[in-house]
Amino acid sequence: MDAAPSVWLTGSVHPELFVIAGVAGGAWVAARRRARAGVGRGRAVAFFAGLAVLLAALNGPLHDLSERYLFSAHMVQHLLLTLAVPPLLLAGLPAFMLDGLLAPLLRHAGPAAVLRALTRPVPALLLYTVALVAWHLPGPYDTALASHGWHLVEHVTLLVTATLAWWPVLASSARLPALPYGAQILYLFAFGVPMTLVAAMITGAERVLYAFYAAAPRIGPLDPFDDQRLGGLLMWVPAGLIPLLAFTAVFFRWAAEEADDLDESERAPRPTP
Numbered sequence: 001m002d003a004a005p006s007v008w009l010t011g012s013v014h015p016e017l018f019v020i021a022g023v024a025g026g027a028w029v030a031a032r033r034r035a036r037a038g039v040g041r042g043r044a045v046a047f048f049a050g051l052a053v054l055l056a057a058l059n060g061p062l063h064d065l066s067e068r069y070l071f072s073a074h075m076v077q078h079l080l081l082t083l084a085v086p087p088l089l090l091a092g093l094p095a096f097m098l099d100g101l102l103a104p105l106l107r108h109a110g111p112a113a114v115l116r117a118l119t120r121p122v123p124a125l126l127l128y129t130v131a132l133v134a135w136h137l138p139g140p141y142d143t144a145l146a147s148h149g150w151h152l153v154e155h156v157t158l159l160v161t162a163t164l165a166w167w168p169v170l171a172s173s174a175r176l177p178a179l180p181y182g183a184q185i186l187y188l189f190a191f192g193v194p195m196t197l198v199a200a201m202i203t204g205a206e207r208v209l210y211a212f213y214a215a216a217p218r219i220g221p222l223d224p225f226d227d228q229r230l231g232g233l234l235m236w237v238p239a240g241l242i243p244l245l246a247f248t249a250v251f252f253r254w255a256a257e258e259a260d261d262l263d264e265s266e267r268a269p270r271p272t273p
Contacts, residue, residue, distance in 0.1 A: 007064055007068070007069065007219060008065070008219075009061060010060075010064075011060040011061040011062070011063050011064040011065070012063050012064055013059050013060065014058060014059055017055060017058055017059060018055065018059075021055055025047075025048060025051055028044075028047055028048075028092070028097070031096075031097050032044075035094075035096060037094075039094050043091065043093070043094055044092065045092075046088045046089075046091040046092035047088070047089060047092020047093065048092070049088050049092075050084070050085050050086075050088030050089035050091075050092055051089075053080055053084045053085050053088060054080075054081075054085045056080070057077050057080040062076065062077055063077070065219070067151070068216060068217070069216050069217060069218075070216075070227055070231075071210060071213045071228050071231040072222075072228075072230040072231035074231065075231035076234060078235075079235065081155060081158050081159055081162065082128075082158055082159075082162035082195070083162070083195075083238055085159065085162075086159065086163040086165075087169075087170055089163070090166055090167065090171055091170050093172060095174050098171065098172055098173045102115065102173060102175055102176065106175055106176075115176060116176060118164055119164060119167045119168070119176045120168070121168045121179060121183070121187050124161075124164040124165050124167055124168060125165050125187075125190060125191065125194070127161045127164055127165075128164060128194060129194040129197075131157045131158055132158070132194045132195060133194065133197065133198055135154050135157065135158065136198045136201070136202065138209045138210055140154075141209075141212075142210055142212050145210075168183075168184065169184050169188065169191075169246060169250065181251075181253065181254035181257070182254070184250045185247060185251060188243045188247045189243075189247075191243045191246075192239045192240050192242070192243040192244075195235055195236075195239035196236065196239045196240065198235060199232050199233070199235035199236035200232075200236070201232075202228060202229075202232030202235065203229055203232030203233055203236060204232075207225070208224045210228070213227065213228065
């Protein structure tokens, strides 16, 4: 039986997510007002865009399409939770805010050591890879869709590990800093590999991988197999495009910093002979 057309326009709303987003946004504004140093408008735009994307991904039509009907919609949701929300939120947090959030944990040797390890490039990317691959295997994937609790665990795991994976590029922290620009560029070459692997596995499958979507009501012209293939392709393109955009931004930021350093050295007074 086909689903009603209204699912494209309406969907579930989770008030608790709006409360969390409101608290986070209020805390950001309060911290900005208390700050002695100014916070650029770009950081404000990034942070609140991250909150808006998070709410859009987990509420409304996309939420219901993902959880009831379309694998491809679920892949859009996962893309937002891994390639949009974490980088936007990290980019929106200046150093004093990020280090303020980390301070309670960094005061203690054990948690500090764990955080330092998890935000290094190899462990961070490895954890992200494991989470991304594991949750898109048929068994764990169907389990998450059958249980609200496991679905919550899935989303939290993807958000947290994606945040760790973006850390070496976007963290403004002075305590747990991002990589130097040259290392960031090398890191971004590897960043898109995990999602590309998952996308290739899904797109290249010769049968429907997920029992939940095989039995889901049809909405639109796609059968379960075509919906699955579309979802894989939707993952494949951003897996290469988003790291490429980040690579470009890092490259130009690095070039601008090098140019500024060169200008300063040329303006510096030279010793007289």
